[in-house]
Amino acid sequence: xxxxxxxxxxxxxxxxxxxxxxxxxxxxxxxxxxxxxxxxxxxxxxxxxxxxxxxxxxxxxxxxxxxxxxxxxxxxxxxxxxxxxxxxxxxxxxxxxxxxxxxxxxxxxxxxxxxxxxxxxxxxxxxxxxxxxxxxxxxxxxxxxxxxxxxxxxxxxxxxxxxxxxxxxxxxxxxxxxxxxxxxxxxxxxxxxxxxxxxxxxxxxxxxxxxxxxxxxxxxxxxxxxxxxxxxxxxxxxxxxxxxxxxxxxxxxxxxxxxxxxxxxxxxxxxxxxxxxxxxxxxxxxxxxxxxxxxxxxxxxxxxxxxxxxxxxxxxxxxxxxxxxxxxxxxxxxxxxxxxxxxxxxxxxxxxxxxxxxxxxxxxxxxxxxxxxxxxxxxxxxxxxxxxxxxxxxxxxxxxxxxxxxxxxxxxxxxxxxxxxxxxxxxxxxxxxxxxxxxxxxxxxxxxxxxxxxxxxxxxxxxxxxxxxxxxxxxxxxxxxxxxxxxxxxxxxxxxxxxxxxxxxxxxxxxxxxxxxxxxxxxxxxxxxxxxxxxxxxxxxxxxxxxxxxxxxxxxxxxxxxxxxxxxxxxxxxxxxxxxxxxxxxxxxxxxxxxxxxxxxxxxxxxxxxxxxxxxxxxxxxxxxxxxxxxxxxxxxxxxxxxxxxxxxxxxxxxxxxxxxxxxxxxxxxxxxxxxxxxxxxxxxxxxxxxxxxxxxxxxxxxxxxxx
DNA sequence: CATAGCCGCCTTTTT
DNA sequence: GGCGGCTATG
Numbered sequence: 166x167x168x169x170x171x172x173x174x175x176x177x178x179x180x181x182x183x184x185x186x187x188x189x190x191x192x193x194x195x196x197x198x199x200x201x202x203x204x205x206x207x208x209x210x211x212x213x214x215x216x217x218x219x220x221x222x223x224x225x226x227x228x229x230x231x232x233x234x235x236x237x238x239x240x241x242x243x244x245x246x247x248x249x250x251x252x253x254x255x256x257x258x259x260x261x262x263x264x265x266x267x268x269x270x271x272x273x274x275x276x277x278x279x280x281x282x283x284x285x286x287x288x289x290x291x292x293x294x295x296x297x298x299x300x301x302x303x304x305x306x307x308x309x310x311x312x313x314x315x316x317x318x319x320x321x322x323x324x325x326x327x328x329x330x331x332x333x334x335x336x337x338x339x340x341x342x343x344x345x346x347x348x349x350x351x352x353x354x355x356x357x358x359x360x361x362x363x364x365x366x367x368x369x370x371x372x373x374x375x376x377x378x379x380x381x382x383x384x385x386x387x388x389x390x391x392x393x394x395x396x397x398x399x400x401x402x403x404x405x406x407x408x409x410x411x412x413x414x415x416x417x418x419x420x421x422x423x424x425x426x427x428x429x430x431x432x433x434x435x436x437x438x439x440x441x442x443x444x445x446x447x448x449x450x451x452x453x454x455x456x457x458x459x460x461x462x463x464x465x466x467x468x469x470x471x472x473x474x475x476x477x478x479x480x481x482x483x484x485x486x487x488x489x490x491x492x493x494x495x496x497x498x499x500x501x502x503x504x505x506x507x508x509x510x511x512x513x514x515x516x517x518x519x520x521x522x523x524x525x526x527x528x529x530x531x532x533x534x535x536x537x538x539x540x541x542x543x544x545x546x547x548x549x550x551x552x553x554x555x556x557x558x559x560x561x562x563x564x565x566x567x568x569x570x571x572x573x574x575x576x577x578x579x580x581x582x583x584x585x586x587x588x589x590x591x592x593x594x595x596x597x598x599x600x601x602x603x604x605x606x607x608x609x610x611x612x613x614x615x616x617x618x619x620x621x622x623x624x625x626x627x628x629x630x631x632x633x634x635x636x637x638x639x640x641x642x643x644x645x646x647x648x649x650x651x652x653x654x655x656x657x658x659x660x661x662x663x664x665x666x667x668x669x670x671x672x673x674x675x676x677x678x679x680x681x682x683x684x685x686x687x688x689x690x691x692x693x694x695x696x697x698x699x700x701x702x703x704x705x706x707x708x709x710x711x712x713x714x715x716x717x718x719x720x721x722x723x724x725x726x727x728x729x730x731x732x733x734x735x736x737x738x739x740x741x742x743x744x745x746x747x748x749x750x751x752x753x754x755x756x757x758x759x760x761x762x763x764x765x766x767x768x769x770x771x772x773x774x775x776x777x778x779x780x781x782x783x784x785x786x787x788x789x790x791x792x793x794x795x796x797x798x799x800x801x802x803x804x805x806x807x808x809x810x811x812x813x814x815x816x817x818x819x820x821x822x823x824x825x826x827x828x829x830x831x832x833x834x835x836x837x838x839x840x841x842x843x844x845x846x847x848x849x850x851x852x853x854x855x856x857x858x859x860x861x862x863x864x865x866x867x868x869x870x871x872x873x
Numbered sequence: 874c875a876t877a878g879c880c881g882c883c884t885t886t887t888t
Numbered sequence: 889g890g891c892g893g894c895t896a897t898g
């Protein structure tokens with residue numbers, strides 16, 4: 166049976182599946198059946214006698230891991246292979262070897278908002294202010310250091326200039342806060358695991374023996390820490406299989422280092438390399454666009470996109486008046502697709518930034534078109550969910566101060582700021598955790614008797630919780646929800662409170678699902694798992710709704726019809742991406758667009774708005790330079806977009822001519838000098854070097870340049 | 874101590 | 889336009 170499936174593979178796919186021993190690099194273009202190859206490879210390994218438990222496959226998201234697990238099981242490859250993300254794997258390793266890693270196995274995983282409050286505290290503790298040292302920037306800098314495996318000690322001893330020395334102080338203080346809280350951030354998970362493997366050869370050997378075959382998907386998006394972990398894990402056998410596509414590397418900002426995949430053959434000189442260039446997903450029409458776009462990237466390995474599908478529909482480019490009209494146009498076209506027999510679940514809309522989903526949602530709601538937004542932290546980011554989880558977090562790890570502060574007076578139980586300040590002082594005076602201090606509240610002189618009673622009640626409540634800490638999570642959560650008064654406070658609130666109440670109930674059902682699916686459910690494990698969950702992981706592909714997501718979230722997915730909106734200068738490439746300062750970032754933005762385009766199987770709709778509201782201001786936009794690269798004829802597309810009749814004033818007026826050297830002013834970019842004027846009648850383009858240093862190609866009819 | 878209301882800040886992408 | 893933090897008031 167499985168042989169029959171294997172026979173359906175192409176020659177190169179088969180090569181990748183059956184090359185079992187030693188290092189293997191699979192360079193796979195979009196839609197080349199890469200995931201399929203990895204899954205079959207797992208099956209082939211098991212067929213050749215490898216016990217499933219000796220296989221470790223690493224995916225980019227938890228969702229991808231789930232899918233791969235299911236596919237492997239469907240193939241008859243028995244469950245038992247370890248399939249997860251790098252982060253999940255590290256959590257497991259760190260928990261198993263907690264004593265060696267020098268951490269407490271009940272550690273909390275700090276998310277972005279936990280990190281933000283910790284860094285703010287760290288900046289304060291270092292006698293600095295958050296204006297000169299913006300928390301987000303500091304976190305980013307620390308994250309970069311951790312991804313490069315630079316720990317506090319190393320950075321401190323090597324910091325030379327003023328900024329580095331200051332950053333070193335903040336870094337040190339931030340780490341000690343996390344330490345006191347028994348917490349790790351996302352980057353710590355990788356860094357600590359990498360150090361564990363580096364510093365303890367016996368642990369490294371044990372894990373190498375446990376995982377005799379390592380498969381890593383989306384290798385182009387691994388960072389240095391992940392690279393070091395991978396290298397250590399296979400150091401005793403070199404059975405590594407990496408798959409990826411340099412053209413789809415879109416996480417540079419998160420530390421992803423494209424050199425990892427480009428240098429694979431240097432790292433493992435005896436590596437076999439298989440290229441998968443056939444595309445089974447998209448029509449040639451779409452692939453032509455993708456190919457043309459990506460060919461503008463100079464730092465890349467040439468790779469073909471060989472279509473296997475029949476020619477299909479033309480790619481549609483829509484020019485809209487503003488973002489509202491653009492959203493309407495999307496829904497309108499979706500309705501047409503549905504009339505032609507498409508189903509909503511086969512349609513997706515991509516955009517560059519999450520904020521762009523709102524206007525779309527309004528349009529979908531008005532038109533009664535079902536949709537789902539896939540957003541970074543949607544569900545777990547809600548206040549009531551965070552409150553509920555904070556109770557569980559404190560229970561699992563009483564040192565988790567951020568969670569404790571969140572719930573100590575939620576719902577209101579008369580423990581206010583003054584009280585908390587007094588407890589904090591007491592805690593630091595006695596070198597104990599906040600929770601310990603609360604337990605000893607009776608010894609705090611300055612507290613009133615009534616306040617002490619309230620604190621004692623709080624401690625007693627947690628005493629009740631801890632009796633039920635072992636075993637399944639859902640019953641415990643249910644118990645806490647009612648006993649803490651959280652349920653009551655939500656029900657007592659307005660109708661909005663009802664929604665919130667239902668959300669917590671949903672969380673509890675999700676926990677019940679966890680209890681059911683997990684062999685040995687435990688509170689610690691549950692909390693650590695969901696900390697690594699994002700909304701993409703929750704994406705429900707089976708419900709018949711249009712999927713709305715960022716271009717980043719679209720990675721690894723495919724849809725019959727794809728809409729990419731807001732393809733404008735400043736949005737794609739994004740103004741804050743660095744694309745206007747350096748080519749590397751520009752190329753990454755181009756790859757991001759490439760990823761979006763190559764998600765489409767048969768229908769691709771690209772649009773931009775001539776005007777867009779930014780921070781409350783309606784601004785004139787410029788089409789993305791990527792559209793110019795694709796050679797789009799804007800006059801034609803404008804005429805084709807019937808939903809928005811063309812404005813006469815734009816087409817009626819004569820196109821202004823420019824000559825090199827002229828000084829001009831642009832609404833957005835300010836003053837600049839004309840470098841070149843390309844006369845194409847109505848579609849004339851003027852290339853301007855602005856005083857900011859940016860060089861732009863602008864459509865004369867849209868740019869509204871003033872000669873000064 | 875709780876709450877409401879206001880001000881000023883930022884606003885790319887995410888495991 | 890949205891959110892966190894601060895202040896004034898009950």
